[in-house]
């Protein structure tokens with residue numbers, strides 16, 4: 282399974298990962314429009330948490346023992362058998378936020394306009410996630426874990 | 432009639448707890464016969480969605496908790512619309528209302544809860560409802576469909592279920608009055624300040640809220656039909672329907688004479704096992720370990736039912752598992768107001784410390800005892816509530832960074848490095864090839 286790892290010691294907190302993530306999830310795919318004009322406002326699936334000199338680019342880790350799946354009130358969250366990713370069925374999600382409350386990283390984000398939860402899917406339609414591709418400091422690593430180990 | 436073939440795993444209850452158990456059993460035992468019995472005639476559905484159903488109405492297919500091939504794929508036999516009337520622990524049997532006796536090897540009681548229905552004058556009238564299952568929502572829907580004019584309803588009880596039905600009724604154009612005995616709505620899951628966010632939204636949406644009073648009787652002018660509700664101060668609220676939502680109790684009737692240890696619910700250990708051999712319980716019917724109180728309590732919420740069911744299922748299938756514990760926890764979004772709470776919401780005495788922050792319409796509160804978290808309330812923005820919830824669940828000593836938990840810029844980086852490192856996978860295993868970029872960053876499109 283593929284994962285994004287963070288090298289926090291080289292992350293300078295520039296926030297470009299967040300910018301590109303939001304752009305990726307905008308309809309216009311235009312930076313200015315995505316930030317200023319689009320409604321509903323496109324949301325970044327990742328978050329940069331900062332404190333002092335520490336910056337952490339945090340996204341869904343697709344946990345092995347994902348507590349969000351068991352907590353989901355509607356059955357909208359599940360593990361995709363082919364990619365092993367934790368995915369959300371937008372049709373069934375009601376955006377209640379129960380998954381946000383049980384996630385150790387507080388990741389699931391509520392799109393209040395659409396009344397849905399949104400979360401990182403590692404950019405399934407891209408070669409590599411846009412955050413990783415556009416980090417100027419190579420602070421994000423994309424690695425295929427099990428395959429490399431076996 | 433006695434079924435001769437023994438069922439390896441018999442599960443009573445086809446909801447969060449029962450499904451959690453069945454899924455866990457199938458992870459360990461691919462073939463052992465599983466049967467799920469429920470007196471509700473539907474495939475497993477998300478109970479909290481009954482308010483969506485009533486509001487729209489919402490297509491039943493969107494309410495299903497698992498895909499339609501779930502039972503077949505997992506080789507689960509279902510007896511839906513069948514009621515269990517008695518459990519016999521010694522003989523390892525259960526008796527169904529239709530006369531059948533089923534023999535089992537391992538039994539799970541995931542019978543959930545049932546609305547508390549007070550002895551009150553008028554409680555049997557047409558137009559009096561509870562709100563706990565799909566058929567309740569259907570009955571209310573059918574009732575509303577008879578009326579052309581605006582219907583008035585009194586919701587007795589301002590807890591989660593009362594607020595849930597109120598939202599649905601308002602969306603159906605019903606005029607609603609909520610009567611709450613205590614000083615504020617949602618008082619078991621929210622403190623006064625967070626509840627006020629919700630109360631304001633309710634009022635804004637047109638609800639009339641009466642707190643500090645109870646309903647004394649339901650009145651009837653036309654024989655058999657509701658005409659109003661009389662409160663304890665003599666006030667009369669005229670209405671055509673009354674919803675009783677004063678609380679839920681564990682559904683214990685099947686074990687009443689079984690000798691299984693019961694307190695307010697069925698008492699279970701950390702394996703979710705009851706006092707009787709081979710019998711497990713979970714969900715709203717079970718009193719399981721609460722990690723905030725450190726004792727067994729009822730914590731009737733969906734995630735705990737699923738997790739308890741999962742632990743029960745693993746143990747039933749022979750794989751030892753321990754329930755880490757659950758606590759009362761809820762994420763709410765009624766009327767577009769986002770609130771999350773878990774554990775204690777108001778400190779019971781002054782041995783607890785409370786930290787609060789308010790900014791930009793956001794409210795954050797944590798309750799701490801002896802360095803450890805005992806409760807949280809996040810209103811307005813609930814993102815990151817999970818970070819705090821998990822610190823509480825893991826019993827982390829937060830003394831050295833407690834102020835950060837409610838700060839405006841709270842995030843993972845606010846925690847000590849050892850904690851966030853533990854939560855983030857910050858380096859791939861040795862020797863794994865990593866990608867950091869494709870050839871070159873794409874060109875940014877800026878403006879028109």
Ligand SMILES: Cc1cc2nc3c(=O)[nH]c(=O)nc-3n(C[C@H](O)[C@H](O)[C@H](O)COP(=O)(O)OP(=O)(O)OC[C@H]3O[C@@H](n4cnc5c(N)ncnc54)[C@H](O)[C@@H]3O)c2cc1C
Pocket residue numbers: 354443444445446447448449468469470471478479480481482513514515516541542543544562563564591592595596682685713714715716731732733734736760761762
């Ligand atoms: C309107 C509403 C809103 C809610 N909102 C939330 C929310 O936002 N968040 C949250 O966490 N929780 C919420 N809940 C609570 C949540 O639904 C319950 O905690 C959860 O359903 C408990 O699951 P369970 O498996 O223990 O039992 P239940 O879901 O109660 O299922 C038990 C099943 O067993 C069947 N059964 C019982 N006895 C017998 C018998 N003798 N024979 C055959 N079958 C039997 C019952 O008919 C039922 O189908 C809400 C509940 C309601 C009603």
Ligand code: SF4
Pocket residue numbers: 340341342343344347348349350367383384385386387388389400
């Ligand atoms: S949402 Fe949170 S709990 Fe769920 S898989 Fe992602 S990181 Fe894990």
Ligand code: SF4
Pocket residue numbers: 352353354355356357358369373374375376377378379380381389397398
């Ligand atoms: S927000 Fe959506 S995915 Fe999360 S628990 Fe609620 S229904 Fe499930």
